[in-house]
Amino acid sequence: MQPLLTIQSPETALFWFLAPLAVLAALGMLLVKKAVHSALLLAWVMITLAIFYIAQDALFLGIVQVIVYTGAVMMLFLFILMLVGVDSSDSLTETITGLRPIAITAAVGFGGLLVSLLGHATLGRQAVGLEGANALGNVQGLAELLFSKYVWPFEVVSALLITAALGAMVLAHHQRTNARPTQREQAVNRFRSGSLAGAAGLPGPGVFARHNAVDVPALLPDGTPAPSSISATLKARGDVIDSSQFQLDNVDTTVVEEK
Amino acid sequence: MNINNYLYLSAILFTIGAVGVVVRRNAIVVFMCVELMLNAANLTLVTFSRINGTLDGQVVAFFTMVVAACEVVVGLAIIVTIYRSRRSASIDDASLLKR
Structure with a gap:
């Protein structure tokens, strides 16, 4: 006769402390805008699950969970995020009308079904615990x-x-279907493209003599900002500062004399 | 505490993951939600292994982890390939088969 399982109070406290945090992090994963934040929240859920595995006498799986999931898999996710960068798909606007209410209704139904099923199901015997198997x-x-x-x-x-x-x-693997253009061909193509930017290079960011950080577009001779002087990533992230505030007209140039 | 609480938690996490797969548009986030579903299933396996008093559930959870690692590698390679050709990681943009 195997001994029946009794769950000690430390494990109960651990569960009630970590389980709400895991559910909150999983919900946050759905709600945050940026994919990097989703990845970090998922890493937190995975670490929580690793702690639960260890609490449930699955020591090996707990360690493997930390190494394989939070270590390798999330690392891979963040690496691909870095490669792909941010784009419009990060936005939370729904493209199919009515998708979100339907999805939430279906999820509540599905989750309710699962939980009530678990509540009603019985194995016909008591939980055994792993003391015997882990002897x-x-x-x-x-x-x-x-x-x-x-x-x-x-x-x-x-x-x-x-x-x-x-x-x-x-x-x-990326197979080249045409010959790689030589430097000479590249130079010829740049001048043939017809734009000055192609031949002379794109303007650098920053308003010289007033602000030269990378997040401020340069000003063209007519005073308008040059969007091509700013990295597309900064634009997608919304980190671009309006350069008009650095125009001489808008800058407060009054000198206050100190007495 | 009843050991079934672990099963409830795993059901909730699985449902949240399923909603994420449907609702989010960034292919990488969708993929992370699939991972969340796999993790929830693993928690169920580990819990049932403890209920039954045998290690079989843990072995299956271990296999699930291996399969999940394979799936991540191939899936992310597909995302990178799609991104390379269409400059977008949005799942709504990859709809060529529809037309």
Whole structure:
């Protein structure tokens, strides 16, 4: 007869402290505008889950969760975010009318169904706990199962990993269909494009003698700001300062004498 | 505390992830919501492993993690490929098959 599971009060406190935080972070993931913030909130949810795994006697999975998920997978996500950058898809406006109310209604229904199902379902016996299964250590117990009962899925999964690595390499590989243009051809094309910017280079940002930070567009000879002098990323992020405030007319030039 | 609370938490997280997949438009955020759903399923597996007193659930959760890692690698490679050709990571823009 295996001993029945009793959940100690520290674990209860841990659960009621961390579970609301995890749900809040997951909700925040849906609501925040920037993808980087979503990624950080997801990392928090994953760390919370790792703590829950360790609290539930799944030590190995808890460590693997931290290393594989919060370490490797989220790292990969942030790396791709850096590569792709911010764009209009970060905005929260709904493109399909009525999608959001329908999605929330469906989610409430689905979640309610799941929760009520869990509330009504019974296994017909009490929870056992993992003290018996973990008697020789969690890693040893997992290894024994992995290399006996689950050795075939284990091998299949290794094939899957190799296939995924190959697939990523094939997808990321970019084959050139035409010859790379030489420097001479590039120079000729720049002048043939007809715009002065192509031939002479784009104007640098900043209003000289007044403000020369990268977030202020340069002023053209007629006084209008030159949008091409600012990085597209800054524009998408909304970090561009209006350069008109640095025009001489708008700057307070009165000198106050000190007595 | 009842051990079923872990199952409730995992159901809630799974639902939130599902809403995110439907509602968000940035392909990377959609992908992160899929990850959240996989994580919620893992929590269920670990909890049931504890209820049943065997480690089988944990082994399956381990396999889920491996599959999730593969899925992330291939999925992000697809996102990068789409971004390279259409300069956008929005899932609404990739609608060529519709027309």
